[in-house]
Amino acid sequence: MAEQTMKNPQLAAIDIEEMSRGSMIMKGALAAGALYGAMAAGPLVKRAFAQGSDNGDVEILNFALTLEYLEAAFYEQALAEVPNLSGEASDLAKEIQGHEQEHVDALTAAIEDLGGKPVKAPGVDFGKAFADEDAFLELAQTFEDTGVSAYNGAGPLITDKAILGSAGAIVQVEARHAAAIRLLRGESPAPEAFDMELSMDEVLKAVQPFVKQ
Amino acid sequence: MSTSTKEPRGALRRIAADPVSRRRFFAVSGGTGAAALLVACGDDEDSTTSGSNATTTDMPENVSSQFGEGDLGIVNYALTLEYLEADFYEQVAKSGLFKGEDLALIKAIGDSEQQHVDALLATVNSLDGEAAAAPKTEFPLDDAESVLDLAATVENLGAAAYLGAAGMIEDEGILAAALSIHSVEARHAAALNVLTGQSPTPDGAFAKPADMETVLAEVQPFIVS
Numbered sequence: 398m399a400e401q402t403m404k405n406p407q408l409a410a411i412d413i414e415e416m417s418r419g420s421m422i423m424k425g426a427l428a429a430g431a432l433y434g435a436m437a438a439g440p441l442v443k444r445a446f447a448q449g450s451d452n453g454d455v456e457i458l459n460f461a462l463t464l465e466y467l468e469a470a471f472y473e474q475a476l477a478e479v480p481n482l483s484g485e486a487s488d489l490a491k492e493i494q495g496h497e498q499e500h501v502d503a504l505t506a507a508i509e510d511l512g513g514k515p516v517k518a519p520g521v522d523f524g525k526a527f528a529d530e531d532a533f534l535e536l537a538q539t540f541e542d543t544g545v546s547a548y549n550g551a552g553p554l555i556t557d558k559a560i561l562g563s564a565g566a567i568v569q570v571e572a573r574h575a576a577a578i579r580l581l582r583g584e585s586p587a588p589e590a591f592d593m594e595l596s597m598d599e600v601l602k603a604v605q606p607f608v609k610q
Numbered sequence: 611m612s613t614s615t616k617e618p619r620g621a622l623r624r625i626a627a628d629p630v631s632r633r634r635f636f637a638v639s640g641g642t643g644a645a646a647l648l649v650a651c652g653d654d655e656d657s658t659t660s661g662s663n664a665t666t667t668d669m670p671e672n673v674s675s676q677f678g679e680g681d682l683g684i685v686n687y688a689l690t691l692e693y694l695e696a697d698f699y700e701q702v703a704k705s706g707l708f709k710g711e712d713l714a715l716i717k718a719i720g721d722s723e724q725q726h727v728d729a730l731l732a733t734v735n736s737l738d739g740e741a742a743a744a745p746k747t748e749f750p751l752d753d754a755e756s757v758l759d760l761a762a763t764v765e766n767l768g769a770a771a772y773l774g775a776a777g778m779i780e781d782e783g784i785l786a787a788a789l790s791i792h793s794v795e796a797r798h799a800a801a802l803n804v805l806t807g808q809s810p811t812p813d814g815a816f817a818k819p820a821d822m823e824t825v826l827a828e829v830q831p832f833i834v835s
Contacts, residue, residue, distance in 0.1 A: 492811070499815035549789045558777040562819065565773045565792065569817035572793035573800035577810040585718070586801035590725035591790040 454560050455513030457551045460597050461564065462504040464547055466518040467604055468540055469497035471526075475537070478527040485581060486530055490537075493574050500567050507560065520609035534582050541575035543595065543603055544568075550594035676826070677742060681784050682734065684775050686742040687822055688788065689730040691768055693744040694829055696723040698764060705751045712754075719761075719798055726791050733784060746834040755806075762806050765799035767820065767828050774819035 472494035476487065508515045526536040548568035555561040576586035595603075677686040699720025702708065708716050734741040751757055772792035779785040796817070800810035811817075820828075 492809075496811065496815035503816070545793045549786070549793060552776070552789045553782040553785045562773070562777045563816070565776045565789070566816040566819070568789070568793055569769055569773055569796040570811055570813075570815055572796035573803075573810045573817075576797035576800035577804055579797075580801055580804050587719070587722060587794050587797035590722035590794060591729070591787075592793040592797075594786060594790060 452511060452513060454555055454557050455508055455511050457555055457564075457597075458504050458508045458511070458560070459513070459516045460551060460600075461548065461567070462501060462508065463516055463519060464544055464600070464604065465497050465500040465504060466516075467521060467607060468544065469494060469501055470518070470521045471523060471537070471540060471607075472497060474521075474523060475527055475533050479530055479533045482530055482533075486534060489577055489581060490533075493537075493541075493577075496570055496574070500570075503563070503567075507563065521607055522609045523607055534578055538575065538578045538582060538584065541571055541578055543600060544571040545575055546593050546595040547597070547600040549592055550596050550600070676822075678739070681779055681781050682737045682739040684779055684788075685730055685733050685737065685784065686739070687775065688772065688791070689727065689734065690742050690745060691771055691825070691829070692723055692726040692730060692791075693742075694747055694832065695764060695768060696720060696727050697744075697747045698749050698761070698832075699723060701747075701749055701751060702757055702761070705757070707751065707754045707757055716761075722794060722798070726794075729787060729791070733787065747832050748834050749832050758802060758806050762799065762802035762808065764829075765795055765802050766812070767825060769795040769799045770818060770820035771822070771825040773817055774821050774825070 472490050476482070476490050476494065479486075482490070505515045523536065526532050545568055548564055548571060552561060552564055552568070555564060572592065579586045579588075677683040677690070699716055703713060703716050703720060731741055749757075749760065769792060772788055772795060776785065776788055776792065779788055803810050803812065
């Protein structure tokens with residue numbers, strides 16, 4: 398990639414075709430779940446989100462924390478398990494993993510600052526997602542796109558403006574991750590003019606297959 | 611930001627974790643809201659705007675002075691930026707500097723910006739407000755490389771602008787709309803960063819907001835009238 402600034406062959410690889418708004422991410426998330434994970438529901442996740450529910454912001458932060466735990470674990474395992482990971486994918490995965498861990502730490506601190514109890518890291522099982530680089534990047538894209546929609550959906554429900562600003566700073570980075578992974582996969586970095594939002598329930602449903610009891 | 615480094619790998623390594631950022635980030639929670647957040651996170655490294663950040667602390671009081679009060683002011687501020695972006699890509703598309711798939715990407719991003727313009731205009735109408743006029747713009751379109759650098763700069767600035775304004779939006783629906791645009795600007799920014807040899811996440815794990823004054827100072831050179 399280093400010498401391609403002028404010609405931008407990456408541009409040529411980008412799929413510009415329009416996709417119907419909204420349908421794509423959710424379908425992708427659900428399909429990925431069906432493909433890679435067991436379809437069993439995860440009461441552990443529901444339990445996790447039920448904690449600290451006397452403070453709405455704490456609940457949302459715990460929701461975000463669970464997602465960030467999932468993402469951090471996902472990249473950590475990928476870096477250990479995906480065979481013959483390319484340098485490009487490996488560098489990006491390391492960078493993203495570091496960010497997700499920072500998000501975990503920041504969210505944990507924020508929940509504690511609000512007097513809440515941070516949820517524990519969920520057990521995870523990503524099934525066959527680490528069989529090869531393609532499978533890994535495909536699920537990575539789904540996770541990042543879903544993360545963007547999760548934060549976008551939860552954002553307006555946040556009461557504390559400073560927390561909202563912090564969540565915004567995180568979602569922007571999730572969106573940047575999504576775009577970078579999409580570029581690496583030859584996909585459009587921004588397939589829609591407006592990122593869709595997902596409710597917490599929808600996000601939970603999408604990630605349940607990856608959560609182990 | 612306009613001097614791209616042409617070394618994505620190196621750039622990725624460079625943006626290693628800033629151990630201070632996490633605490634600094636959430637330390638402001640429960641405090642004085644957006645102002646504290648902007649102060650805490652507003653150490654913008656961009657050399658082209660030196661000095662403009664000094665006024666950050668005054669921002670919440672006079673934020674809407676130029677575009678009107680409250681949500682309408684913020685929407686008109688966003689509308690102005692989207693007009694600028696849409697214009698930029700339209701001029702770039704006509705410049706003849708890009709062809710084929712490159713041109714298709716430019717047009718796709720430009721189309722998104724136009725959709726943002728349309729959505730924000732509709733929002734202004736729903737608020738029974740008067741929409742900000744489209745600014746007349748002029749951009750340096752010398753060669754493909756510098757144009758892509760400028761595009762990256764504009765998108766990163768746009769993402770920072772939405773992030774800076776989000777906390778001041780009162781209406782839940784307008785906030786949701788702004789967030790759905792914010793993350794798309796971030797996607798554009800990241801993609802253009804990668805394509806110009808910069809890190810997709812130049813601020814590391816937490817993106818930095820920009821206040822209205824900083825943003826307007828940055829785009830001023832491109833506004834003719």
